[in-house]
Amino acid sequence: MIRVFAPLVSAMLLAGCMSQPPAPTVDRSSGQMRPSTVATPSGPGYYTVKRGDTLYRIALEHGQDYKDVAAWNNITNAGSIREGQVLRVAPLGAVTTAAGGAVVAQPVVTAPVVETQSLDAPGKVVSASAPTTTSISSDGLKREPRGGKEPYSDEAYARLNRSGEATPKTTLAAVDPKSEPKTEPPPEAKPEPKAEPATAIGPDDVAWQWPSSGKVMSPYSDSGNKGIDFGGKSGDPVQAAADGKVVYAGAGLRGYGELVIVKHNATFLSAYAHNRKILVKEGQQVTRGQKIAEMGSTDSDSVKLHFEIRKQGKPTDPSLYLPKR
Numbered sequence: 001m002i003r004v005f006a007p008l009v010s011a012m013l014l015a016g017c018m019s020q021p022p023a024p025t026v027d028r029s030s031g032q033m034r035p036s037t038v039a040t041p042s043g044p045g046y047y048t049v050k051r052g053d054t055l056y057r058i059a060l061e062h063g064q065d066y067k068d069v070a071a072w073n074n075i076t077n078a079g080s081i082r083e084g085q086v087l088r089v090a091p092l093g094a095v096t097t098a099a100g101g102a103v104v105a106q107p108v109v110t111a112p113v114v115e116t117q118s119l120d121a122p123g124k125v126v127s128a129s130a131p132t133t134t135s136i137s138s139d140g141l142k143r144e145p146r147g148g149k150e151p152y153s154d155e156a157y158a159r160l161n162r163s164g165e166a167t168p169k170t171t172l173a174a175v176d177p178k179s180e181p182k183t184e185p186p187p188e189a190k191p192e193p194k195a196e197p198a199t200a201i202g203p204d205d206v207a208w209q210w211p212s213s214g215k216v217m218s219p220y221s222d223s224g225n226k227g228i229d230f231g232g233k234s235g236d237p238v239q240a241a242a243d244g245k246v247v248y249a250g251a252g253l254r255g256y257g258e259l260v261i262v263k264h265n266a267t268f269l270s271a272y273a274h275n276r277k278i279l280v281k282e283g284q285q286v287t288r289g290q291k292i293a294e295m296g297s298t299d300s301d302s303v304k305l306h307f308e309i310r311k312q313g314k315p316t317d318p319s320l321y322l323p324k325r
Contacts, residue, residue, distance in 0.1 A: 045090035051083050056252045060261060062089040063269050063313030065247035067282075078252075206264050208321045209288055211241045211272060212295070212305050219319070226315035227271070227308035230295075234276055234303050238293040240286040241270050241307070241322070249278050256306070257298030262286060269313070273306040274298050 047058060055078040059066035070078060072088040081087070214232035218225050240262055247269075248261035256273040260280060263269050276296025286292055297303045309318045 041086055041088070045088060047087050047089045049081050049083055049085040049087060053081065053083075054252060054254075055079070055081055056248060056250075058087065058089065060248075060253065060269070060271070060310070061313050063263075063267070063310055064089060065263060067247070206242050206268055206321070207288060208242050208309075208318075208323065209239070210322055210325065211239050211270075211307050212236065214295075214305065217304060220315075220317040227306055228318050230305040230307065232295045232303060232305065234294075234296055236295040236305075237291045238272050238275060238295055238305055240288055240290045240292050241309070242268075242288050244270070244286060246280045246282055246284045246286060246292070249280055249282050251298065255299060257300060258293070258296065260293050262292075267311055269308075269310040271306075271308040271310065273308075274300040274304055 047062065049058070055069060055075065056066050058081075059069045062069075066078065068091070069087060069089055070076070072091065075081065212230040212232060214230035214236060216228055217231045218229035220226070220228055238260075242262070242264050244262040244264040246260060247263045248259065251258050253259055256271070258273075258275040258278055260272045260275065260278055261269055262272075272293055274296055275293035275298065277294040278292070279294070280286060280292045295303060295305050300306075307318060309316055309321060
Protein backbone atom coordinates (compact mmCIF):
# COMPACT_ATOMS: atom_id res chain seq x y z
CA MET A 1 0.00 0.00 0.00
CA ILE A 2 2.83 2.32 0.84
CA ARG A 3 4.40 1.65 -2.51
CA VAL A 4 1.19 2.81 -4.25
CA PHE A 5 0.78 6.09 -2.32
CA ALA A 6 4.43 7.25 -2.44
CA PRO A 7 4.49 8.03 -6.19
CA LEU A 8 1.07 9.66 -5.88
CA VAL A 9 2.22 12.03 -3.09
CA SER A 10 5.34 13.00 -5.01
CA ALA A 11 3.27 13.83 -8.07
CA MET A 12 0.91 16.01 -6.05
CA LEU A 13 3.78 17.95 -4.46
CA LEU A 14 5.40 18.56 -7.85
CA ALA A 15 2.15 19.87 -9.27
CA GLY A 16 1.75 22.24 -6.33
CA CYS A 17 5.19 23.74 -6.86
CA MET A 18 4.55 24.30 -10.52
CA SER A 19 1.32 26.15 -9.80
CA GLN A 20 3.03 28.89 -7.70
CA PRO A 21 3.56 32.25 -9.51
CA PRO A 22 7.16 33.20 -10.36
CA ALA A 23 9.06 35.53 -8.01
CA PRO A 24 8.77 39.21 -8.97
CA THR A 25 11.77 40.75 -10.68
CA VAL A 26 12.87 44.40 -10.68
CA ASP A 27 14.31 46.01 -13.78
CA ARG A 28 17.04 48.41 -12.62
CA SER A 29 18.33 49.25 -16.08
CA SER A 30 16.04 52.27 -16.43
CA GLY A 31 16.38 53.53 -12.89
CA GLN A 32 17.60 56.99 -11.96
CA MET A 33 20.24 55.78 -9.50
CA ARG A 34 23.42 56.45 -11.42
CA PRO A 35 26.84 57.41 -10.12
CA SER A 36 27.18 61.19 -9.81
CA THR A 37 29.94 62.91 -11.73
CA VAL A 38 32.03 65.56 -10.03
CA ALA A 39 32.51 68.72 -12.07
CA THR A 40 36.14 69.42 -12.80
CA PRO A 41 37.10 73.08 -12.34
CA SER A 42 38.43 74.79 -15.41
CA GLY A 43 38.91 78.21 -16.93
CA PRO A 44 40.97 81.18 -15.74
CA GLY A 45 42.92 80.44 -12.59
CA TYR A 46 43.23 76.70 -13.25
CA TYR A 47 45.82 74.57 -15.07
CA THR A 48 45.78 70.94 -16.17
CA VAL A 49 49.07 69.16 -15.50
CA LYS A 50 50.81 67.83 -18.61
CA ARG A 51 53.48 65.19 -18.97
CA GLY A 52 56.86 66.47 -17.83
CA ASP A 53 55.44 69.35 -15.77
CA THR A 54 56.79 70.13 -12.33
CA LEU A 55 55.18 72.22 -9.64
CA TYR A 56 58.10 74.66 -9.82
CA ARG A 57 57.69 75.24 -13.55
CA ILE A 58 53.91 75.55 -13.30
CA ALA A 59 54.32 78.21 -10.60
CA LEU A 60 56.92 80.08 -12.66
CA GLU A 61 54.74 80.02 -15.79
CA HIS A 62 51.86 81.58 -13.83
CA GLY A 63 53.90 84.07 -11.84
CA GLN A 64 53.28 82.44 -8.46
CA ASP A 65 55.25 81.07 -5.54
CA TYR A 66 55.26 77.29 -5.79
CA LYS A 67 54.51 77.09 -2.07
CA ASP A 68 51.33 79.09 -2.62
CA VAL A 69 50.27 76.80 -5.48
CA ALA A 70 50.91 73.79 -3.24
CA ALA A 71 48.84 75.32 -0.44
CA TRP A 72 45.92 76.19 -2.75
CA ASN A 73 45.77 72.56 -3.89
CA ASN A 74 46.56 70.82 -0.56
CA ILE A 75 49.80 69.41 -1.95
CA THR A 76 52.31 68.35 0.69
CA ASN A 77 54.91 66.90 -1.70
CA ALA A 78 55.96 69.07 -4.64
CA GLY A 79 56.80 65.96 -6.68
CA SER A 80 53.43 64.27 -6.22
CA ILE A 81 51.51 65.97 -9.02
CA ARG A 82 50.27 63.72 -11.82
CA GLU A 83 49.33 64.13 -15.46
CA GLY A 84 45.75 65.32 -15.95
CA GLN A 85 45.48 66.82 -12.48
CA VAL A 86 43.78 70.22 -12.38
CA LEU A 87 45.54 72.77 -10.19
CA ARG A 88 44.49 76.17 -8.98
CA VAL A 89 47.22 78.60 -10.05
CA ALA A 90 45.65 81.85 -8.85
CA PRO A 91 44.51 82.87 -5.38
CA LEU A 92 40.85 82.52 -4.57
CA GLY A 93 39.03 85.66 -5.67
CA ALA A 94 41.80 86.84 -8.03
CA VAL A 95 39.69 85.96 -11.07
CA THR A 96 36.13 87.20 -10.58
CA THR A 97 33.62 86.85 -13.40
CA ALA A 98 30.02 87.87 -13.15
CA ALA A 99 27.50 85.10 -13.75
CA GLY A 100 26.73 84.94 -17.43
CA GLY A 101 29.22 87.67 -18.12
CA ALA A 102 26.57 90.30 -17.48
CA VAL A 103 27.52 93.71 -16.26
CA VAL A 104 25.58 94.71 -13.17
CA ALA A 105 24.52 98.30 -13.49
CA GLN A 106 24.21 100.33 -10.33
CA PRO A 107 21.34 102.83 -10.12
CA VAL A 108 22.34 106.43 -10.48
CA VAL A 109 21.56 108.39 -7.35
CA THR A 110 20.25 111.83 -8.11
CA ALA A 111 19.48 114.79 -5.89
CA PRO A 112 15.88 115.25 -4.77
CA VAL A 113 13.73 117.08 -7.28
CA VAL A 114 12.90 120.67 -6.33
CA GLU A 115 9.22 121.34 -6.76
CA THR A 116 8.40 124.49 -8.64
CA GLN A 117 5.03 126.22 -8.61
CA SER A 118 3.68 129.18 -10.41
CA LEU A 119 3.46 132.43 -8.52
CA ASP A 120 -0.18 132.64 -9.60
CA ALA A 121 -1.03 129.31 -7.99
CA PRO A 122 -4.04 129.47 -5.69
CA GLY A 123 -3.37 129.63 -2.03
CA LYS A 124 0.00 131.28 -2.48
CA VAL A 125 0.51 134.78 -1.13
CA VAL A 126 3.06 136.70 -3.11
CA SER A 127 4.70 139.36 -1.06
CA ALA A 128 5.30 142.63 -2.78
CA SER A 129 6.95 145.80 -1.70
CA ALA A 130 4.74 147.97 0.42
CA PRO A 131 3.15 150.74 -1.62
CA THR A 132 3.79 154.31 -0.73
CA THR A 133 1.27 155.46 1.78
CA THR A 134 -0.90 158.24 0.49
CA SER A 135 -3.48 159.92 2.64
CA ILE A 136 -6.84 160.28 0.96
CA SER A 137 -9.55 162.37 2.44
CA SER A 138 -13.11 161.26 2.95
CA ASP A 139 -14.24 163.06 -0.19
CA GLY A 140 -11.89 160.96 -2.34
CA LEU A 141 -9.45 163.73 -3.15
CA LYS A 142 -5.71 163.45 -2.66
CA ARG A 143 -4.53 165.93 -0.11
CA GLU A 144 -0.88 164.99 0.45
CA PRO A 145 1.86 165.88 -0.14
CA ARG A 146 0.97 169.51 0.02
CA GLY A 147 2.75 172.20 -1.92
CA GLY A 148 3.36 174.97 0.55
CA LYS A 149 2.89 178.59 -0.43
CA GLU A 150 4.12 181.62 1.39
CA PRO A 151 4.31 185.33 0.52
CA TYR A 152 7.51 186.70 -1.01
CA SER A 153 10.12 188.09 1.30
CA ASP A 154 13.88 188.38 1.37
CA GLU A 155 14.14 185.78 4.12
CA ALA A 156 12.01 183.31 2.22
CA TYR A 157 14.04 183.83 -0.96
CA ALA A 158 17.32 183.34 0.94
CA ARG A 159 15.94 180.22 2.62
CA LEU A 160 14.94 178.69 -0.70
CA ASN A 161 18.39 179.40 -2.16
CA ARG A 162 20.07 177.78 0.82
CA SER A 163 17.94 174.64 0.47
CA GLY A 164 18.87 174.41 -3.23
CA GLU A 165 22.57 174.71 -2.48
CA ALA A 166 22.31 171.93 0.11
CA THR A 167 21.71 169.43 -2.67
CA PRO A 168 25.08 167.73 -3.39
CA LYS A 169 26.31 168.17 -6.89
CA THR A 170 28.10 165.34 -8.61
CA THR A 171 31.41 166.40 -10.05
CA LEU A 172 33.26 164.34 -12.59
CA ALA A 173 37.00 164.31 -12.23
CA ALA A 174 38.99 164.53 -15.38
CA VAL A 175 40.95 161.36 -16.04
CA ASP A 176 44.20 161.50 -17.83
CA PRO A 177 44.15 158.77 -20.47
CA LYS A 178 47.91 158.40 -20.14
CA SER A 179 47.63 157.43 -16.47
CA GLU A 180 45.25 154.52 -17.10
CA PRO A 181 46.92 151.14 -16.59
CA LYS A 182 47.41 149.23 -19.76
CA THR A 183 46.11 145.68 -19.79
CA GLU A 184 48.41 143.42 -21.74
CA PRO A 185 47.07 140.16 -23.19
CA PRO A 186 48.11 137.03 -21.28
CA PRO A 187 51.20 135.33 -22.69
CA GLU A 188 50.52 132.45 -25.00
CA ALA A 189 50.84 129.07 -23.31
CA LYS A 190 53.81 127.25 -24.70
CA PRO A 191 53.42 123.50 -25.13
CA GLU A 192 55.30 121.62 -22.45
CA PRO A 193 57.96 119.24 -23.65
CA LYS A 194 56.86 115.63 -23.56
CA ALA A 195 58.47 113.73 -20.73
CA GLU A 196 60.39 110.69 -21.81
CA PRO A 197 59.23 107.45 -20.18
CA ALA A 198 61.36 106.46 -17.23
CA THR A 199 63.15 103.28 -18.15
CA ALA A 200 64.01 102.51 -14.54
CA ILE A 201 60.38 102.40 -13.43
CA GLY A 202 58.05 99.74 -14.74
CA PRO A 203 54.29 99.98 -15.11
CA ASP A 204 53.82 98.65 -11.55
CA ASP A 205 56.32 101.05 -9.98
CA VAL A 206 59.16 98.54 -9.88
CA ALA A 207 62.55 100.24 -9.87
CA TRP A 208 64.80 98.00 -11.94
CA GLN A 209 68.55 97.82 -12.33
CA TRP A 210 70.88 95.61 -14.34
CA PRO A 211 71.58 92.30 -12.55
CA SER A 212 75.12 92.03 -13.92
CA SER A 213 77.83 94.32 -15.22
CA GLY A 214 78.80 91.72 -17.81
CA LYS A 215 78.42 92.15 -21.53
CA VAL A 216 75.15 91.09 -23.14
CA MET A 217 75.81 87.90 -25.09
CA SER A 218 72.27 87.13 -26.27
CA PRO A 219 69.35 89.62 -26.26
CA TYR A 220 65.71 88.76 -25.77
CA SER A 221 63.86 87.05 -28.61
CA ASP A 222 60.17 86.14 -28.84
CA SER A 223 60.92 83.01 -30.80
CA GLY A 224 64.10 81.99 -28.98
CA ASN A 225 65.78 83.42 -25.92
CA LYS A 226 63.18 84.34 -23.29
CA GLY A 227 65.57 86.65 -21.45
CA ILE A 228 69.01 88.25 -21.62
CA ASP A 229 72.25 86.31 -21.33
CA PHE A 230 75.22 88.06 -19.71
CA GLY A 231 78.78 86.94 -20.12
CA GLY A 232 81.42 86.87 -17.40
CA LYS A 233 83.68 84.63 -15.42
CA SER A 234 82.78 82.10 -12.78
CA GLY A 235 82.11 83.76 -9.45
CA ASP A 236 81.07 87.18 -10.81
CA PRO A 237 78.33 88.76 -8.66
CA VAL A 238 74.68 88.35 -9.59
CA GLN A 239 72.56 91.15 -8.14
CA ALA A 240 68.84 91.44 -7.50
CA ALA A 241 67.30 93.64 -10.19
CA ALA A 242 64.69 95.04 -7.79
CA ASP A 243 63.34 94.72 -4.28
CA GLY A 244 61.35 91.57 -3.62
CA LYS A 245 60.99 88.20 -1.97
CA VAL A 246 62.87 85.03 -2.93
CA VAL A 247 60.20 82.49 -3.87
CA TYR A 248 62.55 79.83 -5.23
CA ALA A 249 66.19 78.91 -4.80
CA GLY A 250 67.38 75.58 -6.16
CA ALA A 251 67.91 73.36 -9.18
CA GLY A 252 64.43 71.89 -9.65
CA LEU A 253 63.73 73.41 -13.07
CA ARG A 254 65.41 71.57 -15.91
CA GLY A 255 67.43 73.84 -18.19
CA TYR A 256 68.01 76.57 -15.59
CA GLY A 257 70.62 75.01 -13.36
CA GLU A 258 71.00 76.68 -9.98
CA LEU A 259 68.14 79.17 -10.15
CA VAL A 260 66.89 82.08 -8.05
CA ILE A 261 63.41 83.53 -8.55
CA VAL A 262 62.41 86.82 -6.91
CA LYS A 263 58.79 87.98 -6.74
CA HIS A 264 58.50 91.78 -6.76
CA ASN A 265 54.71 92.22 -6.65
CA ALA A 266 51.55 90.57 -7.95
CA THR A 267 52.66 91.24 -11.53
CA PHE A 268 56.42 90.80 -11.85
CA LEU A 269 58.96 88.03 -11.23
CA SER A 270 62.64 87.98 -12.10
CA ALA A 271 64.73 84.84 -12.63
CA TYR A 272 68.53 84.33 -12.42
CA ALA A 273 69.78 81.04 -13.88
CA HIS A 274 73.00 78.96 -14.25
CA ASN A 275 74.53 80.22 -11.00
CA ARG A 276 77.53 78.60 -9.44
CA LYS A 277 76.40 79.38 -5.91
CA ILE A 278 73.16 80.70 -4.43
CA LEU A 279 73.55 83.14 -1.54
CA VAL A 280 69.88 83.60 -0.50
CA LYS A 281 67.12 81.39 0.84
CA GLU A 282 63.47 80.98 -0.03
CA GLY A 283 61.27 83.48 1.79
CA GLN A 284 64.10 85.98 2.22
CA GLN A 285 63.51 89.65 1.41
CA VAL A 286 66.15 91.15 -0.89
CA THR A 287 66.86 94.69 -1.98
CA ARG A 288 67.81 96.07 -5.36
CA GLY A 289 71.52 95.62 -5.99
CA GLN A 290 71.97 92.96 -3.31
CA LYS A 291 74.28 90.09 -4.27
CA ILE A 292 72.10 87.00 -4.41
CA ALA A 293 74.28 84.52 -6.30
CA GLU A 294 77.57 83.93 -8.11
CA MET A 295 77.71 83.47 -11.86
CA GLY A 296 78.37 79.92 -13.06
CA SER A 297 77.68 77.33 -15.73
CA THR A 298 75.24 74.88 -14.11
CA ASP A 299 73.07 73.21 -16.77
CA SER A 300 74.85 75.35 -19.40
CA ASP A 301 77.71 74.91 -21.83
CA SER A 302 79.42 78.15 -20.73
CA VAL A 303 79.63 80.58 -17.84
CA LYS A 304 76.77 83.05 -18.09
CA LEU A 305 73.81 84.60 -16.33
CA HIS A 306 70.44 83.99 -17.91
CA PHE A 307 68.11 86.75 -16.68
CA GLU A 308 64.35 86.91 -17.19
CA ILE A 309 61.57 89.34 -16.28
CA ARG A 310 58.15 87.73 -16.25
CA LYS A 311 54.91 89.71 -16.27
CA GLN A 312 51.96 87.67 -15.03
CA GLY A 313 54.17 84.62 -15.56
CA LYS A 314 54.86 85.40 -19.22
CA PRO A 315 58.42 86.23 -20.34
CA THR A 316 58.85 89.83 -21.48
CA ASP A 317 61.80 91.78 -22.89
CA PRO A 318 63.88 93.00 -19.92
CA SER A 319 65.23 95.90 -21.98
CA LEU A 320 61.78 97.48 -21.78
CA TYR A 321 62.25 97.97 -18.05
CA LEU A 322 65.97 98.18 -17.39
CA PRO A 323 67.54 101.65 -17.41
CA LYS A 324 69.79 102.66 -20.28
CA ARG A 325 73.44 101.94 -19.80
